[in-house]
Amino acid sequence: MNDSFPHDLPNEEPGEVGLVRWQDYVCRDAFTFECGSTIPGFTLRYETYGRLNAARDNAILITHALSGDHHCAGVHSIRDGKPGWWNNLIGPGKAVDTNQYFVICSNCLGGCQGSTGPSSKNPQTGKSYGLDFPVITIRDMVNAQRLLLEKELGIASLYAIIGGSMGGMQVLQWMIDYPDYVQRVIALATTGRQSAQAIAFNEVGRSAIMQDPGWQGGAYGAGAGPNVGLSVARMMAHITYLSDKGLEEKFGRSRKEGSGGERFGAEFEVESYLHYQGQSFINRFDANTYLYFTKALDRFDLYGEGGRMEDSFANVKSRVLVTGFTSDWLYPPEQNRAIVHALLRCGKPATYAQLDMSLGHDSFLVHAPELYRLISGFLAN
Amino acid sequence: MNDSFPHDLPNEEPGEVGLVRWQDYVCRDAFTFECGSTIPGFTLRYETYGRLNAARDNAILITHALSGDHHCAGVHSIRDGKPGWWNNLIGPGKAVDTNQYFVICSNCLGGCQGSTGPSSKNPQTGKSYGLDFPVITIRDMVNAQRLLLEKELGIASLYAIIGGSMGGMQVLQWMIDYPDYVQRVIALATTGRQSAQAIAFNEVGRSAIMQDPGWQGGAYGAGAGPNVGLSVARMMAHITYLSDKGLEEKFGRSRKEGSGGERFGAEFEVESYLHYQGQSFINRFDANTYLYFTKALDRFDLYGEGGRMEDSFANVKSRVLVTGFTSDWLYPPEQNRAIVHALLRCGKPATYAQLDMSLGHDSFLVHAPELYRLISGFLAN
Structure with missing residues (x-):
């Protein structure tokens, strides 16, 4: 399973990863979480781009943010207008050059985009885990990724x-946790511990x-769920990913076009934009995963x-x-510098x-040539 | 009705306004809002401290924030442990010296603390106005205050x-709107127009x-209402009133004391604090007033x-x-300076x-001797 995509697929654009397919790593061994609880096995959905070289030493792991997933580059069909979430960074000749590196990205354990999480079926009950899913930490996500890399892809160390x-x-x-496994790391717009303000916003969500x-205490069925609460949580969180200036x-x-008579409806464009963010989120994200992941963030504390x-x-x-x-006022520069x-x-x-960009926390995701030069330079060294 | 309180009440502490009572100004004339709609009359609940002098030229009007009210100084009973919201500013010998000035504060039109608002009875239907209450603007609040000052209190101009x-x-x-009526104004932690970010937060609420x-479309009964939504709105808004550093x-x-086993409950003290803010708010504030007032904020635009x-x-x-x-990142310094x-x-x-305080937007409400010196100096001049 350690062959790379999309070597056998047509329609690659020059400079683009092109068509990609996800794969599933199915671990049939029990997995023990940091909290001590165990699940009998798990699946991680992942994508890879580029080729693992003969020395198996050119692998770069990409880790995703709260609402991200394994699909960070390329497209899923030739009519797919929305490439992966870090497509501007990853591809042939890009900062993370898939002509040179073998790039892996997996949906985190606990997630809802194909990896095992609270919405997955608990083999012991035949129903979704819901709140029976163990408390997950950042360390658990890392440990699951490590199994994918070693057991599934045969990678003994990461280039970055x-x-x-x-x-x-x-x-x-x-x-x-794995100092000998990782040669280089690049962490962007992050923190060594979640601040009181960041915890506060998560708790409102x-x-x-x-x-x-x-x-329903986490036991909502597939297709149902706390859609109002999840959309409100996302609308609010989305503000924290941007900036006043942005x-x-x-x-x-x-x-908003056509607005005028509304008394309490969306009247300004920024309101419509937020509603769109909230509504599209409920179609792609699981509310329980949101609870588990925000708690993992809040409990993260390297101090x-x-x-x-x-x-x-x-x-x-x-x-x-x-x-x-x-x-970035969610994880401001001083928390990164610290x-x-x-x-x-x-x-x-x-x-x-430190990059002077006005788009707030999400600056790391937008087109940023200066960031790409920093990353490619650091990787080359 | 233009006598001042608490001149006839006992138990004043030196330096404190002491016991106060609210009064109601009942306007029986129709009031037309900026939107063109009319209500047949209205009540403004207000308090006064100090005495109006013979020349009637020592009156200072205090205007309250979104969740404030008419009770800005003194206490309502000798066992009342919670004085008015600006008690640290207003009183005998304080920055707004009630030995010198006659101080008036009214609950805004549209409010829910005794003044006529969406939760008041519509005399034409016998039921609460709900969303039949006219859209209210900052200008409407001012116009109602002007009637209180002129018609009820006989004040022809304001000292400040x-x-x-x-x-x-x-x-x-x-x-x-009333350039000849107002000799001095002091505006704190405010803006000439609501920013996109501030609108965004209000829209989430x-x-x-x-x-x-x-x-229920605004037609909830007394004692009922959207308590979950209102508490979530307040929790979120409260974060914007504070600061990361604060x-x-x-x-x-x-x-949180005793926390440990919680998986998704409040675990950090900041979470408990926010929950307390949310819960106490639903006991004292009307959800429809929250909608009307936040829209008044969002539509405010002096540009x-x-x-x-x-x-x-x-x-x-x-x-x-x-x-x-x-x-203050809700109405940051540059918006005030502008x-x-x-x-x-x-x-x-x-x-x-500009004051270098770490408590965010709410800095204007906390103990701040430097602010008091600025205000008393400006008033004396």
């Missing part, structure tokens, strides 16, 4: 790992979901009981690039870059 | 008006309320179609102090102050 936001937390956890009568530049106080990130970083062997974005400062205090080869 | 946030918008609207089955200083990642605040300020005669707070810059460009006597 790259991820932003929750993906950045996985990057940091990887370099801490969880409250909206869990107080929606459709949630919203002002994109929408300002522009009125530990001693309040020193250095204690977490003592065994790190990877070379580290952390990048913050000036307008990771590098702690690594430097431990004598580790870490460096911090 | 002071307000923060939505109260600051009223301050600005007052000086624009409205969505949570209006999608709550308890909302939350970090106050809560950080402190765990107008020409995009120039100067056009709104052409006739201003008041002396103006605007104060921003460094950590008001003064526009006034200065019109040749108006305006000045901007």
